[in-house]
Amino acid sequence: MNEAQQERASIDAQALAELAGKTMYERDPATRHLGIALAAIGPGYARMTMTVRPEMLNGHQSCHGGYIFLLADSAFAFACNSHNAVTVGAGCSIDYVAPGRLGDLLEAEGVEQVVAGKTGVYDITVRNQHGQIIALFRGKSHRVAGLVAAL
Template identity: 75%
Template structure:
């Protein structure tokens, strides 16, 4: 594995994003990744609106869940969600650029806790998400010891 945790997080993020058609299809981008941290964004499109003319909560949840997934896999250990909650605080509107900032709060053994704040382009908090993770077998990206510097 690369000795540089940042290089490893970037490799894991790149590898995961390339294999993530769901996030790609919604136009999500992975803007920042580091050990235990990820920031993703998504523009609210017309087809994401609900009957009230605001962003459907499922899309907000998907953005938060994707940021959570990238943050908890940033250590390059295959990690899945074990549970989560979300609180919707403000509506997202058509054209808004939603940003999900995921941060590791605790990591012990095979379990972790991550908080995700979803906000709009003006910094207004749209939702708060908390996810619990569980590590499973394997790695996101395969890296040889000798590739430590090449992975950066």
């Protein structure tokens, strides 16, 4: 593949990721209900943001881990579906390393590490607005039949 063909393939992959992301976001009431925004998407990549609101706090006045997990899981879902093949989570783990606080803007950045056959591995890093790591999430995906967005 020459340089021009590589550039066209990259542009097409980006457009496909954007279409898949837009379609998924429209079909994802849980993500929208929590005010999670899709900030960026690309092939094997997604970045999502969420502001910590009062109802998201736990008894220690820090962001409940379930909300942090949901933000990371959404970034995982959008990253692994960015190739427009319907892909589901097969397993994941999360490590909480610092608390999220009221008013924090949390950002989850999901990056594809490897896809082999129908299985993929994705790392999601959740940071606050100061760049401090809040949580590290690793997800394993499984591709199933179908397309996210009709072409």
